[in-house]
Amino acid sequence: MIEAREINTLNYSPDRLHEAISAAKNKLITADKYEPRSGSMLSRVVAEVYPAYQARLLASSAVDFDDLLLHIAQLLYEHAEIRAELDERYRYVLVDEYQDTNRAQYVILRALSTDHSNLAVTGDPDQSIYGWRGADLNNILEFERDYPSVNIVRLERNYRSTKRILRVADELIGHNLRRKKKELWTENGDGAPVRLIAYLDQDKEAADIAEQIRESVAAGRRTPSDFAVFYRVNALSRSLEKALRAAGVPYQMVRGQEFYARKEIKDVLAYCQLINNPRDDMAFERTINTPARGIGRKTIERLTEHAYRHGTPLLEAARASWEIEGFSKGTAAKVAAYVEIIDRIAAVVHGDLEEVIGTVLEASGYRASLAESDDEQDQNRLANIEELLTDARQFDEQNSGGGHLEEYLERSWLVNETDNWDTDTDKATLMTLHAAKGLEFPVVFIVAVEDGVLPHERVGQHPDELEEERRLAFVGITRAKEELQLSYAVTRDFRGVRRRTIPSSFLMEMPRGEMEMLGSGDSFDEAAFEPWDEPDDDEGDDSWDFQIDDETVESVSDSGSKPAMSIAAASITTAAALERSGATAGLPNSALNVVSEPEPALPRVSPDAFKQGMTVTHPEYGPGKIVALSGSGKGRRATIQFATVGEKKIILTHSAVRPAR
DNA sequence: TCCTTAACTGTTTTT
DNA sequence: CAGTTAAGGA
Numbered sequence: 001m002i003e004a005r006e007i008n009t010l011n012y013s014p015d016r017l018h019e020a021i022s023a024a025k026n027k028l029i030t031a032d033k034y035e036p037r038s039g040s041m042l043s044r045v046v047a048e049v050y051p052a053y054q055a056r057l058l059a060s061s062a063v064d065f066d067d068l069l070l071h072i073a074q075l076l077y078e079h080a081e082i083r084a085e086l087d088e089r090y091r092y093v094l095v096d097e098y099q100d101t102n103r104a105q106y107v108i109l110r111a112l113s114t115d116h117s118n119l120a121v122t123g124d125p126d127q128s129i130y131g132w133r134g135a136d137l138n139n140i141l142e143f144e145r146d147y148p149s150v151n152i153v154r155l156e157r158n159y160r161s162t163k164r165i166l167r168v169a170d171e172l173i174g175h176n177l178r179r180k181k182k183e184l185w186t187e188n189g190d191g192a193p194v195r196l197i198a199y200l201d202q203d204k205e206a207a208d209i210a211e212q213i214r215e216s217v218a219a220g221r222r223t224p225s226d227f228a229v230f231y232r233v234n235a236l237s238r239s240l241e242k243a244l245r246a247a248g249v250p251y252q253m254v255r256g257q258e259f260y261a262r263k264e265i266k267d268v269l270a271y272c273q274l275i276n277n278p279r280d281d282m283a284f285e286r287t288i289n290t291p292a293r294g295i296g297r298k299t300i301e302r303l304t305e306h307a308y309r310h311g312t313p314l315l316e317a318a319r320a321s322w323e324i325e326g327f328s329k330g331t332a333a334k335v336a337a338y339v340e341i342i343d344r345i346a347a348v349v350h351g352d353l354e355e356v357i358g359t360v361l362e363a364s365g366y367r368a369s370l371a372e373s374d375d376e377q378d379q380n381r382l383a384n385i386e387e388l389l390t391d392a393r394q395f396d397e398q399n400s401g402g403g404h405l406e407e408y409l410e411r412s413w414l415v416n417e418t419d420n421w422d423t424d425t426d427k428a429t430l431m432t433l434h435a436a437k438g439l440e441f442p443v444v445f446i447v448a449v450e451d452g453v454l455p456h457e458r459v460g461q462h463p464d465e466l467e468e469e470r471r472l473a474f475v476g477i478t479r480a481k482e483e484l485q486l487s488y489a490v491t492r493d494f495r496g497v498r499r500r501t502i503p504s505s506f507l508m509e510m511p512r513g514e515m516e517m518l519g520s521g522d523s524f525d526e527a528a529f530e531p532w533d534e535p536d537d538d539e540g541d542d543s544w545d546f547q548i549d550d551e552t553v554e555s556v557s558d559s560g561s562k563p564a565m566s567i568a569a570a571s572i573t574t575a576a577a578l579e580r581s582g583a584t585a586g587l588p589n590s591a592l593n594v595v596s597e598p599e600p601a602l603p604r605v606s607p608d609a610f611k612q613g614m615t616v617t618h619p620e621y622g623p624g625k626i627v628a629l630s631g632s633g634k635g636r637r638a639t640i641q642f643a644t645v646g647e648k649k650i651i652l653t654h655s656a657v658r659p660a661r
Numbered sequence: 662t663c664c665t666t667a668a669c670t671g672t673t674t675t676t
Numbered sequence: 677c678a679g680t681t682a683a684g685g686a
Contacts, residue, residue, distance in 0.1 A: 065675090065676060066676095068676090069676095100676090129674075130674085130675080130676080132673080132674065132675090133674080133675065133676070134676095232673070232674075233672085233673055233674075234673085234674085235672075235673090235677095289662095292662085292663070292664095294662065294663090295662090296662050296663085297662090298662090414676075432673085432674065432675095433674080434673090434674045434675070435674090435675090453673095456673055456674080457673095458672085458673060458674095459673090468674095472674080493677090494672090494677095495671085495672070495677060495678090496677045496678090497677090
């Protein structure tokens, strides 16, 4: 579809376009109402693709995730009598996790609670972490305005965490502006200090965490399921898995969709989808030459054309293969053989799922083609397919009588992250911060609390996005009941390259009094943290600012004077201290080279590189825009409008301000 | 049409 | 690094 329009897929990838369409749908903008924003090429492309995409969904009798809500909202909106009937039927409506609702859900809720306004919602604005998916924080922030007669109950008592953990969480989230203030308290004990550990690299980080778990379990103090390790991105799980395996710690990794998203599983399920819905052209295209049966691009092209001309689905066109012009006898026979396969599977559609999938595997030749292969990966795939059969059998046990194909497929689409999280087995848990919401563990580790990872570098210049990252950290921290460890690695391998990292700015927003700063084992010079440990005479936010000429100017002090310390400077000190202490002695050359690399942790930017109107970021104040510049050389200053704290005047040579990524 | 190899490229989170 | 695409040969 995108190809047909000769759209430049480099700038407008299917992913990006779908994302844009999804965002539009979340805002209840239907294809016919979508207006391209002037000046935005992307939106012009979307305006072209969106209606075609929607038409194609309709032709396939399909809906996407967003349609699930959009269609309902539209139905309720356009048909007063249906709305009234459903409002009548559902007298009392309860919504959990209200902070994660989007515009469409909001409209649906309103529609269902108009005549019978019995609506109860629960949620915590500080735990809204799905803004990027269309969740609208305003839904909860402005609930009182939307429903003036509302009765609000604040649940501020925390029964889960220790006082220290709670204070760390509370102070961090206090840096957010778009929230509802609340006073969290608990009668639990102080508990242990929150640990902040700097490791040399991610392998040391992973190994130490694994070792801590192993040791506690061996000592009988804890059991594996007491532990959870959270990370911002899935890619970070690799070294953790390796270390846990090496330490012999049983673990489970929660990765939603993982199973059903595998190529081989999707291949097999595509046959099922086509049986379930013969108009599913995507399933047709996926299956017709999987495994390879000599049906290529050209053949599919001709089929598509025939289908288009007759207004039929592709499978229908394939049934007429003998009449299609340009098809050789051989080609027509191959296509007919494929149709035959589909029909054979369709014949057992009313049986058990295990039978349906078993038939797919046999009739399609999929299993045989994998079994013949001597590629190691294919053997793996074979194992996954056997697992799919097991999954199907389990499903059959719960849904006896057969004929439940559609339900099974639905489940495969809708499984979420935590659905396959097993609470009964005694294993440590690895998961993303997003997946962690709603859970709790006695001991929590959060790894890679680094600039660019937690807040993730892809959060845009919009302050709301930075705040969402902060909420994500908040969610992770508040999962911990008794112990919490935050950590970062001084260097981290990323995409095959070793990089020096900068500790997350969020770490500077946490109360040092509740925390314990550590290096990893004795390989770390604690002196590196001295500037942090030293309690400031004044507390809190202003500690790195001091007054000059009436203006608040921010600067990193020279070594010697004590209070001001930016996070970037801390990381430089850390690395330097490492070198001095010979902490790197045991490392292979490559690692040593990197640590002693002349490249500073914070790329120094010449003051002249800053231009008016430029978007910049600051480790504490977040993103901002340069309003004005003054002075020159070392004295060059910028007035920056920060989204979080308003306008600040900053000396560029000394500050940690950088051009936005 | 298929298969192998080399080059390339892109990287968040997921109902 | 890993997953995907482009190119070229069978």
